[in-house]
Amino acid sequence: xxxxxxxxxxxxxxxxxxxxxxxxxxxxxxxxxxxxxxxxxxxxxxxxxxxxxxxxxxxxxxxxxxxxxxxxxxxxxxxxxxxxxxxxxxxxxxxxxxxxxxxxxxxxxxxxxxxxxxxxxxxxxxxxxxxxxxxxxxxxxxxxxxxxxxxxxxxxxxxxxxxxxxxxxxxxxxxxxxxxxxxxxxxxxxxxxxxxxxxxxxxxxxxxxxxxxxxxxxxxxxxxxxxxxxxxxxxxxxxxxxxxxxxxxxxxxxxxxxxxxxxxxxxxxxxxxxxxxxxxxxxxxxxxxxxxxxxxxxxxxxxxxxxxxxxxxxxxx
Numbered sequence: 484x485x486x487x488x489x490x491x492x493x494x495x496x497x498x499x500x501x502x503x504x505x506x507x508x509x510x511x512x513x514x515x516x517x518x519x520x521x522x523x524x525x526x527x528x529x530x531x532x533x534x535x536x537x538x539x540x541x542x543x544x545x546x547x548x549x550x551x552x553x554x555x556x557x558x559x560x561x562x563x564x565x566x567x568x569x570x571x572x573x574x575x576x577x578x579x580x581x582x583x584x585x586x587x588x589x590x591x592x593x594x595x596x597x598x599x600x601x602x603x604x605x606x607x608x609x610x611x612x613x614x615x616x617x618x619x620x621x622x623x624x625x626x627x628x629x630x631x632x633x634x635x636x637x638x639x640x641x642x643x644x645x646x647x648x649x650x651x652x653x654x655x656x657x658x659x660x661x662x663x664x665x666x667x668x669x670x671x672x673x674x675x676x677x678x679x680x681x682x683x684x685x686x687x688x689x690x691x692x693x694x695x696x697x698x699x700x701x702x703x704x705x706x707x708x709x710x711x712x713x714x715x716x717x718x719x720x721x722x723x724x725x726x727x728x729x730x731x732x733x734x735x736x737x738x739x740x741x742x743x744x745x746x747x748x749x750x751x752x753x754x755x756x757x758x759x760x761x762x763x764x765x766x767x768x769x770x771x772x773x774x775x776x777x778x779x780x781x782x783x784x785x786x787x788x789x790x791x792x793x794x795x796x797x798x799x800x
Contacts, residue, residue: 484717485554489513489538489587490561492524494668495607499558499710504529506714513538513549513561540583543590550590553600556717559587560607562640565671566633566761573632581639588647588655595653603654605716606644609637610661610702610727610770618700620771623659623725630763641725648723656720658713660728661770665706665790666797673736674703674794677743682799685749693756695764697737702729702769705785715779729770730783742788746795 486503490496491512503510504526512525516537525533539545540561550557562580563569569576584606591604613621614628629635641657648655664674680692712728720726740753775781 484556485509485511486717487511487513487536487549487554487557489540489549489557489559490564491533491535492518493560493564494665495663495706495710496560497524497667498665498706499560499713500529500533501526502707502710502714504532510534511536511552511554515539515561540579540586543586546583546586547590547593550587550594554594554602555600557587557591557602557604558607558713558717559584559604562607563633563636565669566611566631567671569631569633569636573636576632576636577639580633580636581643584640585643588644588653592647592651592653601654603656603717603720603722604644605656605658605713605720606640607658607660607713608641608725609634610659610729610768611765612638612641612659613765613768615765616767618767620729620731620769621727622771623727623774630765645723654722656716656722657725658716658728659725659770660709660712661702661704661730661768663704663706663709664794666794668706674739674743674791677740678747678794678799681740681744681747681749681751684751685747690751691754692751693759694740694753695756695759695761697740697753698735698766699764700733700735700767700769701739702731702733703739703787703790704728704730704783705787705790708783708785711784712775712779712781715781716775719779721778724774726775726778727770727772728775728781729772730787731770731772732787733767733769734787739791742791743795746791
């Protein structure tokens with residue numbers, strides 16, 4: 484299968500490209516211009532087998548050029564993917580996430596209408612589109628009530644993509660991954676941020692660590708399980724449908740913090756820091772992935788303990 488991955492050089496994209504190459508797919512990697520010119524993020528095998536194409540979602544010409552070659556599927560990861568980054572500039576989050584997706588699906592319709600291919604477009608949204616709700620597992624038919632600039636812009640991306648499905652018959656599938664992590668993730672995300680602060684406390688012999696709110700409950704996955712779900716949806720996702728990608732188990736951030744401390748061999752007291760609090764934080768975000776499981780047979784294979792251990796053992800930078 485010929486697959487274009489947007490945002491291919493990001494944290495999730497790198498894992499996705501690797502799995503696609505291992506599965507024998509022909510991969511084009513859409514990356515923002517000005518990134519790593521040597522493609523050092525690719526594995527040696529990937530550098531031989533992956534075609535890197537420039538892609539700037541805020542530029543219609545760039546999007547059209549990236550989608551000018553025949554392809555069977557597009558996995559759309561490129562986004563302002565950090566909640567804190569989106570809060571700093573909500574307008575840019577909408578330009579990239581919502582308007583960028585509108586440009587992408589419009590170009591995909593033009594590619595299909597040009598003849599010869601009918602690409603499936605997997606639009607990667609976020610479980611944060613559900614917003615706050617009862618302490619129960621979210622299902623795809625639950626109301627969508629985003630309460631952050633990031634989540635709102637991702638819902639905008641869903642709306643743009645599904646409009647193209649309804650109007651033009653573009654084969655669009657929506658993925659709603661719940662939080663995921665792994666070695667190499669940015670410090671903008673909670674688990675790497677915890678690790679950095681705990682390591683600093685251990686080095687300094689400190690007994691207290693500043694944190695944000697540790698009460699929220701999250702359904703935390705390994706990034707490798709998430710990208711395997713994306714690949715499953717390429718073959719078996721139904722156009723016009725949305726699919727949760729979730730473990731189905733909730734764990735409080737306080738427990739994640741404690742487990743990381745145990746793995747590092749450091750016992751410290753978490754101290755709330757007002758500068759680290761996230762306004763409008765979702766208190767309970769756990770997903771029901773039965774729809775995905777029925778469609779693809781997917782289930783997570785990597786335990787949370789294994790993921791945390793690998794992150795602790797990975798070299799720190």
